[in-house]
Each structure stands twice: as structure tokens, then as C-alpha cells.
Amino acid sequence: xxxxIQAVVSQPYKHGFVTDIESDxxxxxxxxxxxxxxxxxxxxxxxxxxxxxxxxxxxxxxxxPSWANVSYPTIDFQDIVYxxxxxxxxxxxxxxxxxxxxxxxFEKLGIPLSEQKQLANVAxxxxxxxxxxxxxxxxxxxxxxxxxxxxxxxxxxxxELVKKYLGSVVPYSDNFYAALNSAVFTxxxxxxxxxxxxxxxxxxxxxxxxxxxxxxxxxTLIVAEEASSVSYLEGCTAPKFDTNQLHAAVVELVALxxxxxxxxxxxxxxxxxxxxxxxxxxxVTKRGLCKGKNSKISWTQVETGSAxxxxxxxxxLLGDNSVGEFYSVALTNHHQQADTGTKMVHIGRNTRxxxxxxxxxxxxxxxxxxxxxxxxxxxxxxxxxxxCDSMLIGPHCQANTFPYLExxxxxxxxxxxxxTSKIGExxxxxxxxxxxxxxxxxxxxxxxxxxxxxxxxxxxxxVEATKLLELKLEGSVG
Amino acid sequence: MxxxxxxxxxxxQNLTASVNGxxxxxxxxxxxxxxxxxxxxxxxxxxxSTFSKVLAGHPAYxxxxxxxxxxxxDLFELNAEERARAGLFLAFQYPIEIPGVSNAAFLRxxxxxxxxxxxxxxxxxxxxxxxIREKIQVVEMDxxxxxxxxxxxxxxxxxxxxxxxxxxxxxxxxxxxxxTDSGLxxxxxxxxxxxxxxLTKPDNAVLLVTHYxxxxxxxxxxxxxxxxxxxxxxxxGKELALELESRGYDWVREGVGV
Numbered sequence: 001x002x003x004x005i006q007a008v009v010s011q012p013y014k015h016g017f018v019t020d021i022e023s024d025x026x027x028x029x030x031x032x033x034x035x036x037x038x039x040x041x042x043x044x045x046x047x048x049x050x051x052x053x054x055x056x057x058x059x060x061x062x063x064x065p066s067w068a069n070v071s072y073p074t075i076d077f078q079d080i081v082y083x084x085x086x087x088x089x090x091x092x093x094x095x096x097x098x099x100x101x102x103x104x105x106f107e108k109l110g111i112p113l114s115e116q117k118q119l120a121n122v123a124x125x126x127x128x129x130x131x132x133x134x135x136x137x138x139x140x141x142x143x144x145x146x147x148x149x150x151x152x153x154x155x156x157x158x159x160e161l162v163k164k165y166l167g168s169v170v171p172y173s174d175n176f177y178a179a180l181n182s183a184v185f186t187x188x189x190x191x192x193x194x195x196x197x198x199x200x201x202x203x204x205x206x207x208x209x210x211x212x213x214x215x216x217x218x219x220t221l222i223v224a225e226e227a228s229s230v231s232y233l234e235g236c237t238a239p240k241f242d243t244n245q246l247h248a249a250v251v252e253l254v255a256l257x258x259x260x261x262x263x264x265x266x267x268x269x270x271x272x273x274x275x276x277x278x279x280x281x282x283x284v285t286k287r288g289l290c291k292g293k294n295s296k297i298s299w300t301q302v303e304t305g306s307a308x309x310x311x312x313x314x315x316x317l318l319g320d321n322s323v324g325e326f327y328s329v330a331l332t333n334h335h336q337q338a339d340t341g342t343k344m345v346h347i348g349r350n351t352r353x354x355x356x357x358x359x360x361x362x363x364x365x366x367x368x369x370x371x372x373x374x375x376x377x378x379x380x381x382x383x384x385x386x387x388c389d390s391m392l393i394g395p396h397c398q399a400n401t402f403p404y405l406e407x408x409x410x411x412x413x414x415x416x417x418x419x420t421s422k423i424g425e426x427x428x429x430x431x432x433x434x435x436x437x438x439x440x441x442x443x444x445x446x447x448x449x450x451x452x453x454x455x456x457x458x459x460x461x462x463v464e465a466t467k468l469l470e471l472k473l474e475g476s477v478g
Numbered sequence: 479m480x481x482x483x484x485x486x487x488x489x490x491q492n493l494t495a496s497v498n499g500x501x502x503x504x505x506x507x508x509x510x511x512x513x514x515x516x517x518x519x520x521x522x523x524x525x526x527s528t529f530s531k532v533l534a535g536h537p538a539y540x541x542x543x544x545x546x547x548x549x550x551x552d553l554f555e556l557n558a559e560e561r562a563r564a565g566l567f568l569a570f571q572y573p574i575e576i577p578g579v580s581n582a583a584f585l586r587x588x589x590x591x592x593x594x595x596x597x598x599x600x601x602x603x604x605x606x607x608x609x610i611r612e613k614i615q616v617v618e619m620d621x622x623x624x625x626x627x628x629x630x631x632x633x634x635x636x637x638x639x640x641x642x643x644x645x646x647x648x649x650x651x652x653x654x655x656x657x658t659d660s661g662l663x664x665x666x667x668x669x670x671x672x673x674x675x676x677l678t679k680p681d682n683a684v685l686l687v688t689h690y691x692x693x694x695x696x697x698x699x700x701x702x703x704x705x706x707x708x709x710x711x712x713x714x715g716k717e718l719a720l721e722l723e724s725r726g727y728d729w730v731r732e733g734v735g736v
Contacts, residue, residue, distance in 0.1 A: 421577075425537060425538065426574060427574050427576070429534075429536050429537065429558060430570065430573070430574040432535070432557070432558035432559045432562065433534050433535075433558060433561075433562050433567075433568050433570075434562055434584075434587075434588035434591070434644065434648070435559050435562035435563040435588055435591035435592045435595065435648070436559065436587055436588055436591050437559055437591070440587065440591075444576070444579050444583075444584070444587065445576060445579070447578065447579070448576055448577050448578025448579035448627065449577060449578055450578070451578040452578075
């Protein structure tokens with residue numbers, strides 16, 4: 001436990017339990033009172049407060065993990081504001097008020113003007129009114145019986161579902177950041193697909209709430225009942241700035257018998273400037289539970305942002321014949337650090353998992369793949385295939401691969417392949433000699449390298465992801 | 479086939495170049511006109527490959543003196559891409575593999591880069607498909623190769639055929655073939671040579687850089703140059719190649735007092 005936490009824990013009860021605070025923000029720092037206050041502010045039921053308090057008390061006993069291959073200054077957890085009421089982003093009157101750097105990025109990404117306005121929070125005209133889009137969207141989902149709302153709303157309106165599944169995949173005791181998140185989360189998404197329903201459209205956070213600053217500790221819970229299926233998109237390619245440096249989200253997925261969840265992320269958080277100053281620390285716990293037989297959970301991620309990424313979307317394959325997949329592209333440039341990968345835990349019989357990881361390092365960045373495949377003693381006939389490829393751009397970056405295998409059943413088959421390649425002078429010269437410019441060459445090489453992952457993304461996401469990588473690598477070679 | 483008034487495609491005068499500060503080319507002189515096939519032969523380390531890379535604009539080589547005019551322009555005013563688009567082609571001794579990028583997509587990008595630079599129409603994927611299906615016959619290539627990743631998992635012979643296919647697509651005015659015969663079995667050598675011969679026209683030229691005479695049985699050069707220690711020491715007709723094959727290179731050195 002850090003000394004500052006200790007100091008707070010041991011200090012006398014100072015502020016008392018205040019109920020009628022006028023301000024929208026509570027003071028910096030974390031204590032049991034703060035946790036109570038967050039819960040109270042959100043008018044949460046007693047069980048929710050209990051959940052948070054248990055998490056908080058457990059968190060106090062934990063220490064920050066240090067095994068990841070990343071380094072960063074000590075985080076002062078008492079220097080963080082843990083609750084501020086959702087406040088609307090500042091509306092801008094026209095695109096002229098938007099940061100030109102942001103506009104340039106939008107143009108490079110090929111984002112249509114209407115969408116640019118929405119992302120930059122410029123008032124939009126009637127035709128492209130996001131509210132009407134969102135309304136149509138909601139009606140369609142309601143018809144199908146799909147619940148898609150903020151986690152806070154779900155706690156109020158669907159307490160029985162939240163109570164049943166929250167923390168069932170990532171218990172509060174799971175790890176340091178998960179415990180912290182469980183204690184103080186204020187925002188996130190909830191999604192429930194009833195039995196037999198194929199969600200009529202891809203669910204995107206983009207449509208859910210866009211006029212509020214996202215929370216620092218997001219909590220997402222997706223439950224797919226028997227024989228249902230859903231595809232969920234998180235994030236967007238537009239650069240995301242945030243004044244909060246530490247982000248510790250928790251995402252939990254539950255798939256019952258024959259259910260299918262596809263979770264795609266394109267993440268482009270602010271990574272700091274070229275010298276690595278500023279930038280977001282993204283410490284995320286994402287896990288899916290294939291609870292039922294023949295269920296399937298597939299993670300696809302394109303990670304390009306954050307100063308530091310610590311993230312392992314994982315699958316627990318409990319149901320017999322269940323399938324877990326992880327497709328990842330992680331790109332680091334300048335001084336970014338990423339330690340990302342997955343865990344596939346095979347418990348049920350004939351469970352299968354596939355891991356395709358593509359790491360691209362440029363500049364002075366450090367990119368590590370960390371993956372664990374664990375085959376339990378009862379996982380008869382389990383199979384895993386892992387492929388981890390790294391690409392280095394320039395002489396000053398690093399790529400590492402840390403595979404962990406634990407096979408507890410003799411009938412299991414586990415395959416692991418790894419490769420490292422370089423975009424070097426010879427390759428660039430080959431393209432140049434065929435009349436192809438360096439930017440096009442890099443984009444072609446990178447796309448080729450990431451093809452197996454990009455094909456897993458929904459179409460429009462894939463196109464944007466391609467452009468995003470090009471943009472991120474601008475000027476890295478030659 | 480050589481017209482007396484043929485245009486000069488390449489004119490190299492007193493070219494010197496070094497790599498990592500070590501001088502490799504020490505005064506190259508060479509003139510190539512339209513319709514001609516030239517061969518540069520020489521022992522290992524004579525600077526043959528360096529010469530071809532300097533022409534193509536490889537960044538590791540530093541030109542330290544002399545001049546090269548290509549199609550009437552100062553070659554060194556152009557970067558590597560511009561040289562390629564202006565019609566200078568290098569068939570690589572070791573072609574690069576590009577995983578995940580289909581051969582067809584790569585060829586089309588190269589074709590369109592050149593077309594755009596020369597004010598010609600670019601081809602969309604369907605038009606290009608018609609175009610490329612004709613071209614692959616030049617090197618007797620199975621269309622399945624078009625869908626495979628560029629050079630990935632290709633045999634040595636397939637890679638070299640692929641280089642000649644690129645030449646067929648780009649229709650360069652000067653094709654420099656750097657050790658294209660190395661690592662080829664007899665069948666592949668025949669196919670590659672056959673391809674090059676089909677692509678040789680009165681308005682373009684070929685420069686073969688090779689170690690061995692056997693390629694010249696298939697592609698008949700008009701001129702054979704012997705390169706030793708960064709310079710051309712002797713020039714002759716195709717019979718010179720046979721003489722080199724039987725006598726080696728030392729007599730050339732001795733003949734000019736090196």
C-alpha cells in the first residue's frame with residue numbers, strides 16, 4: 001500500500017458524512033466516505049453500495065501490479081477526483097472553433113463532415129441530428145427486446161440482471177485496478193440480449209451517449225442469453241482527449257448456451273506528445289465468460305492510443321464446445337508503451353481458442369504481447385492456436401513476446417507461432433523501385449501485416465482502422 | 479535491330495560511388511541506346527550490383543562524382559520512385575517478400591503510380607485483371623500467383639519470374655536485371671529469358687548484370703562489358719562472354735595492366 005493511501009486510511013474522520021453537497025464534484029481522494037457518496041449521488045440500492053464497499057476494502061489490501069513491461073511515474077490515488085456529476089461537453093457553434101489539428105485528423109481519417117461535427121461536439125443541423133438517429137435506434141432495439149443503456153440506468157431499471165451478473169466474470173478481488181473500478185465506477189454501458197434474439201444492429205457506444213464526458217472508471221456489462229447474438233463496437237477512430245490521466249475500465253461479457261458475442265474495439269486515446277509527455281494510462285480488465293455450451297466470445301481490438309496500455313481481453317471457456325477468439329493489432333509509436341495480450345482459460349471439454357496478435361512498434365516505443373493459455377484438467381480435447389507477429393519500424397523500438405502455456409490435460413493440442421519482421425531500407429527501396437511512394441508502401445505493408453485481424457472488424461471500422469494506422473505512422477519511416 | 483540513329487537511353491560518364499565511405503565505383507562509362515541489350519560481367523566484388531543499385535537510387539549508396547543522364551534527364555535529380563516512374567526498372571537479385579499483400583494489388587499499385595506520373599489512365603481492379611492476365615503469359619505464370627502474397631513462399635525461380643512479370647507490367651525503357659539468372663534451374667532460366675526476349679523492343683533497352691555466361695545463351699547481348707574493380711575494362715560482342723567463360727577474368731586485368 002502506498003504511503004499516501006496509508007495516510008488517508010489512518011487519518012481521523014474529518015469531513016463527516018455529508019448528504020447535501022451542492023457542488024457537482026467531490027474533493028480529491030479516496031476513502032470509504034467517498035465510495036458511499038458516489039453510491040448515494042447515483043441513488044443506488046443498498047446491494048450496489050455493498051458491492052462497492054467490499055471492493056474498496058479489498059483494494060486497500062492490494063498493491064499495484066508491477067509485472068507488466070511498462071514503466072510510469074507513481075500514481076497518487078489520493079490526487080484523483082472520483083466523482084463529478086455528468087456535465088455536458090461545451091457545445092461549439094461552428095467547425096471554426098474546433099482545434100485545427102483535430103480537423104486535420106478527421107480529414108485524414110475520411111470522417112464525413114456531419115460526423116466530424118458530432119465528434120467535435122459542434123451543434124448539428126436537423127438532418128443529421130444525432131438525437132433522431134439515437135431515437136430510431138432505440139425503438140428498433142426495444143422491438144427486439146434488447147436492453148442497451150448506461151450501467152447507471154441499468155442499476156435503477158434492471159437491478160435483478162445487474163445484480164446477477166455484475167462481478168460474475170471479473171470479481172472485485174480480481175486485480176488492483178478491477179477492485180478500484182468496482183469501488184468507484186460511475187459510467188459505462190449495459191447490454192442484454194434476450195434468449196433467441198439476434199441483435200438487429202451493431203451496438204455502438206457512439207450512439208449511446210455522446211454529450212457527456214466519459215468516466216474515468218468505465219464499467220461495461222454485456223449479457224447474451226441462450227442462442228442470442230450481438231456485435232458490440234467500442235470506441236472510435238477519432239482521437240480522444242481527456243484531462244483524466246488514469247483510466248481503469250472493466251468490461252464483462254457473459255455468453256450462455258449457444259450465444260455469440262463479438263466485441264470490437266478501436267482505441268485512439270491521446271498518447272502524449274512526441275516526447276511522451278501527457279497521454280493517458282489505460283489499465284483495463286476485459287474478460288468474457290463462455291458460460292454455456294457452444295457459446296462463443298470473440299475480441300477484436302485495434303489499439304493505437306494511450307501513453308501506456310495494460311490490457312488483456314480474455315475468455316474463460318467454461319461451457320463444453322465453447323469458443324474464444326482474440327484478434328489484436330497494437331501499434332505503438334514515439335514513447336508509447338503497450339503490454340497487451342489475452343488469456344484463454346479452457347475449462348470445458350472440446351473448447352477451442354484462437355489468438356492472432358499483431359504488434360507494430362515504431363519510434364522509441366515498447367510493445368509487448370503477453371498471453372496465457374491455460375488448459376484445465378477436465379478440458380478434454382481442448383485446442384488452442386496462437387500466432388504472435390511483431391513488426392519493427394526503425395532502429396529504436398522494441399517488441400517482446402511473453403507466452404505462458406499451462407496444459408493440464410494430455411488430450412489438449414496447443415500450437416504457438418511467432419515471428420518478427422522489420423520494415424527496413426531494403427523493403428522501402430523495393431517499393432520505391434516500383435514507383436510506389438513511402439507512405440503508400442508503409443500502408444500496404446501494415447495492411448498486409450494486419451490483414452488477419454482487419455478482416456474480423458465490421459466493414460466501416462476496418463476502413464477507418466486502416467487509415468488510422470497510416471496516420472499514426474506518418475513520418476516514421478524514411 | 480540497332481538503328482544507327484537510335485536515341486540514347488542511358489549515358490554514364492566517369493561515375494564514382496561509395497558505400498559506407500568505401501569507394502566501389504571508380505569511373506564508370508557506359509552508353510546504352512534504344513534497341514540494345516548490354517551485359518556487364520565481372521568477378522565478385524567488382525561493383526556490378528552496386529552499379530545497378532546506384533542507377534536505381536538505393537539510399538545506401540553515395541554518388542561521389544560523374545554524371546548519369548537517363549532519357550535526357552539528370553538521373554540524380556530524381557529520387558528512386560521518380561526514376562522508376564520515368565521508366566527505369568531494376569529486377570532484384572533478392573526480391574522482397576510482402577506478407578498479406580496480394581501480388582495483383584501490388585502490381586496494380588505500381589502500374590497506376592507510373593501511369594499517373596505519365597498522364598495515362600489508371601486501371602481499376604477489373605480492367606487491371608484483364609490486363610494482367612495477358613501479361614502473366616509472358617512468364618508462363620499460373621493466375622493463382624496473382625492472389626498470393628508478393629513473393630511470400632515463392633521458390634527462387636518463382637521470385638525471378640515475378641520480377642520479370644513486374645517488368646512486363648511496367649514496360650520500362652531500361653530494364654536492369656541484377657543477377658536474374660542466379661539460383662535458377664534450366665527450366666526457370668528458359669522461362670525467364672524467354673520473357674525478357676519477348677519484352678525487348680526497338681524502343682527499349684536491357685542491361686544484364688551477371689556472373690555467368692549461361693544466361694547469355696538465352697538472351698543474346700549486343701555488347702558485353704567486363705567490369706573489374708569498379709570500372710569497365712573491356713567491351714566486346716557476345717563472343718567476349720565465351721572467352722571470359724573459358725579464360726576467367728584475370729587476363730582482362732593483365733591486358734590493361736591493373
